[in-house]
Amino acid sequence: MMASQGFEERVRTACFAAIRQRQAVHGEVLPVEVIREPVVVDGEAVAPFLLQRGIHKPRQLDAALAVTTTPPKQGVDAPYQDHFGADGMFRYHYRDPGSTTARSRSQADADNEAVRHAQRRSLPLVYWYGVVPGRYRPFYPAYVIADHPETREFSLDLTELGARHLDDLAADAPSRAYRAEIVRSRMHQARFREAVMRAYQHCCAICRLRRAELVEAAHIIGDADGGEPVVTNGMALCKLHHAAFDRHILGVRPDLRIAIREDILAEVDGPMLLHGLQGFHGQQLGVMPRQRRDRPSAEFLERRWEQFRAAG
């Protein structure tokens, strides 16, 4: 069927709104069960995501609605190594036929054509970045900005800045590298967060709070100080303890004991200060990753401890 331009757009608007709402509840990275829940537009149920296909064009549409990269499976890379091109844009590989049959070739061609269709009509889509098996970080609105038949790839703009931004992208070459860096960093941070949360079983390392919505992945050596998004540079901390750690109100000694800054220890206030901060002074961390290779690096802890002492 030929979908009207209006319908193509309404589906996209509805999908983006649904994803935004689901992220407000579940966080930035969404589980498969949450994202495959259909969105209803003009009485039609449209799935915003399809697990088995890299390129997703719902039957009611002419243009692709979503493209997906599979998460790496325990040390094995995804079937396509997606990367950034010389233009600074994220490169998404064409769908290859699953076999040599004519049917399989024509399915692959139709899927690739659906992506070109989105490009020609400047229709935004969702790029689902596989973080870990079963969990995806959506980038939207994503735009298809170029087709590279020689390498069988599409260039996607994943900066989430919207259509108006496409003209400056063409004009503004130096900032393209910077924009690629933003996208790459979002991808790395998503993987970092998942790895840290998993290693600490979704609990705050200080107080053991296990409410996932209130627990974050903290950097031991901050981004700005060259700290890398790797699990040995991370700790899961609840929002209070993350903020206290970042502001050097709370420190972690290299022997994994918690320290509260001296002036904070002397303060008198209500139960939150008493139990939430002062009470942890001198205690051992509440949670440590079971796997030794996931534990905080001694070198990063030393460096961070020096920063804490300098702040006190």
Ligand SMILES: [Zn+2]
């Ligand atoms: Zn906590």
